[in-house]
Each structure stands twice: as structure tokens, then as C-alpha cells.
Amino acid sequence: MDLSVQIGSLTLRNPVIAASGCFGYGVEYADLIDLSSLGAVAVKGLFLTEREGHPPPRIVETPAGMVNAIGLQGIGVRRFVDEKLPELAMRGATVIVNVCGTTLDEYVEVSRILSDAEGVAALELNISCPNIKEGGIQFGCSLTGTYDVVSAVRRVTRLPVIPKLTPNVTDVASFAAAAEEAGADAVSLVNTFLAMVIDIETRRPKISNVVGGLSGPAIRPIAVRMVYECRERVKIPVIGMGGIADARDALEFMIAGASAVQVGTANFVDPLIWSKLIEGMAAYLQRHAIPRIADLVGTLDTRQQIAEGSGV
């Protein structure tokens, strides 16, 4: 049973990646789970400098989901390289770093620092965070912005470049195409859906930033559809995410066209979910006599089904 998958030049031992923003810097989980057993760990988004993020409350639960506006609190790329990366390397983690920026130059500079550091496997470009005022989603909601960020980072790194796309656009596949044209090695999607929750008694928003991003099982069918659309449009690998809570959900994304998957919100509910996901996917391959999980990717069968007894 071969669970390995290829993302550009990067080989992952399995397709299961801890999603950025939902797994701290990875080291928080190092005593609880074997980080080297994951396909990769996508660490929390990093700017050039430290950021405090938004005041609490930062999350609110919704039916089968949650809305968050953390505001990309973070220690900055230099402290990450000094304080977190060595332990991640020591633990055998495959590290994908989520790169943030308020300007094009900041994306480039953060990417440059990470490319010079020891132990970074790939760069995920955060052009889709809905919760910060400048940068981020401003690039991700414009085709030229997406193209510009990806091509600028492409020029300064040999690491695989993976822009993370926002679903808050009309045609996400056109953004995948812009990223591909700019030299991206893969795209990851979806980031969260812009959302809000109101306390009707106080008539106040339930999170301090007023609006935030919806994640969790509630968004899964929309995310699957968007992964499918991107797979149809681009040749580069698609990394799928959005509400995956068990192995079946992960397999659904892969059949839709995801070469790998990320899991975020479900890790909050069950921090020991990883081995269950990986074992569940392996059991599925066994049951369907598929030797390599890469062979499952994009195998959706859309032929018209002929209704039984229709006489056709």
C-alpha cells in the first residue's frame, strides 16, 4: 500500500497535512503525536515581524462549524526560524511554512528568509486570510494580485510554492490558473468562507473583528466542488481542504481531484485524528484493491447513470 504523493518536487509520505492556523507551530503537538507520521505540517502564517492579532473573542461556534478571526497573531519569521524550526526538524516533521505579507515585498522577504533556512520543505502563500485589513486576501481576490505574488516569490526560491486560495471569489479555478501561469507548483484550497454571527440579545457581533472565516464540516461540500473545479482547470497538483473530519471526507476530496488534503478544525475536536485518517485511507485502498493512493486522485466518474427500469 503506497500512500505517498507528489507535490511538485516534494514527496509526502502520505497525503495528510495539518492545516495552517489550526496547528500552532507544530511543536505544541510534538509530545502528543508523532509529527513525522504526518504527510506534512503547515505551520501558522508568518509575517516579517511579530503580530498581536485581534482581541478576543476570536472564535464562535456555528452548526457543524466555527467562525474565527484570530488576526494572524504570530512570532514573525525570524523567531520561527530560530525558535521553532530546529525542534520541528529534530522531530522529523515535513514543514510547510505559511507565508504572509501586507505588501509584495514582505511576501518576497519572508520567502527569502525561509528559503535560506534549514528544514523548510515548501512555502504556502497566504493570499486568502479574510481577517486582516492589508495584504492577504487583497492579493487573493485579484487575478493580477495572485499572479504578482506567486511570480515574485517564484523568482527568489527553489522551494515548492503553493498559494492558498480563498473561496470568497466567483470563479476560484481562474485563480488556480493564474497561480499556475505564475509558476506555482501547486495550489491549496479552500481557506475559510467570510461569515458573521450576531448575538441578538445584545445586537453585538460574537467576535471582536465583526466578521471572520467559517470552517468545519459545514463548508465541506462547497470546498469539494471548488477542488473539483480547480482540478479540471489546472495541471499542477491541488491540495484540498475544508471540513475534513474523517478518512471518508479526505477520500472524497482526493476523488474530486486533491493530490493531498489538509485538516484543520477537526484537529481541535480530536488532536489524535491523524492516525485514524491515515489508517482509514489505507483500509479504503485495501478494500478497493488500489495499490497507490496517487491512483485515486481525480478519479471521479461523471458518466451519466442510466436509471434502472427506464427501458432505455
Next chain:
Amino acid sequence: MPSDVDAEVMANTPLTTDYNVLALSASSIARSVAPGQFVMLKTGGNYDPLLRRPFSIFEVLRDRSGQETGFSILNKRIGASTRLLYEARRGQHVACLGPLGRPFTPVDPPSEAWMVAGGVGLAPFAELARALRARGVSTTLFYGARSASELFHLDLFGSLGVTLVVTTEDGTAGERGRIVTPLERAFAERPAGDPVMTYACGPEGMLAATAKTARRFARPCEVSVERIMGCGLGGCYSCVVLMRGSRGGFHHVRSCLAGPVLPADQILWDE
């Protein structure tokens, strides 16, 4: 190291129409928990509510031979998750991740210990009182509630040799008003040379008032804060508290990792 236990409900004891004590079978957590630490709980495998909820450990439960068998929580029904925990039946299962977080720092004699509790903030003090008793520390519980019917387990604390000071907002038991009033009096009457450590857990306003009072009398104080928490492990960054940084200024600190017990004088309180 925390473990995730699929714990069976051993007993569910209602205290009022909103409060209950839920006993859960989870020996690995019970064996390793320190006073002030917490667990993340979830009933059922459903998606609504989706996330776990943090709870202080109320009591470590033991069998007749003294072996730890599980723990109890003090629950107040305020939303969907707490309603499910209020209605949980014996034999039902609850996912318990823990123990998590930084515990209280118990003092040694000659220091005295003053525990300040408001409402369900009573929860971590039963085990802290036991730890302090084992160290021979003279302990007082300042316990405030809305009404006499919401003052729980006074007998338990009495049996642990804890001196009780009680207030209720409606005056149905003890002094009428807020618990910080008798606390202030006690601080004022205390000779400056007699060491006292204050531990507080309860509503944010009570914590802020306790922290302010302790600072005014130059007394050390630890508070157990409660924030909306997504994961309990440092992954989500939702439970942050503004705290004084080592390099000046204030920074958002994750209360699940640095707390829930935090030094009161390092927190930036809303005035």
C-alpha cells in the same frame, strides 16, 4: 502528558435546575492531574456542538483502596454543550482530553492560602484545598454566589478544615454583596509581615477586583482565567489573554498553555 479518554459517566448529581456534578471514569487523567488544571470535554460524536469545552477538575475520585478512578466536574448549564453535560446519563460516554494547562502553585507554611471563588469558579478549589491541607497550610475560602441555593459543597470544604467566608448577592446566606468586600477587609486586618497567597477563580469582574485588591495590599495572587477555547493545546490561538511581556508592553498569551492559572499582576485587566 495529556491523554484522550473515552470516559463513562459514573454519576450525574444535579445540584439545582442549572448546576450539576458529573463524575467521569478516567483513571489516567485522575492520576496525573494537579489542582487548577483542566480537561477538554465533548459529549457524543456529533457536529453540533462541534468543539470541546474546557472544565476545571472538581474532585479526583478514588475507590476504597485509594486508587484514582476518575474525576468530577462542576457544570453550569448555559449553552448547548453544558446542557448536554447537565442531561448526561450514567453509562453515557464523554470524550475527555487532559490534564491540560498550568496548575496553581501551592504555598507552604507559614504562608496562609486564601481561595476566592465566584459561582462555578468554585471548581478547582476542592483539590487545591486538599493539596494545601497535605502541606499543613491554613486555608480560607471566600465564596460568593447569587443566592444561598447556589452555594455548593460548603460541607466538603468544612471537612477539609477550610475556614469559610460567604457572600450572596441577595443576602440569603452570609454577607450581602460581593465577595471582594470581605476579602478587602481581611487584607486590611492582616499584618503586612504575615504571608498570604491568594488564588481566585470566577467571573472576570471578580477576578479583576481580586487582582486589584491583592495588588493594593502588595499580596501575591494567582487567577484561573476562563476564555473561549477552541482546542486546549495551543493550536487555535482563540483563548488569549493580554499579559505583560518580558520585553515591555503587553502581548496576547494563550491561556491554555501559559494558564489557565496566571499571575494576576501580569494581566492587563479591563478597568
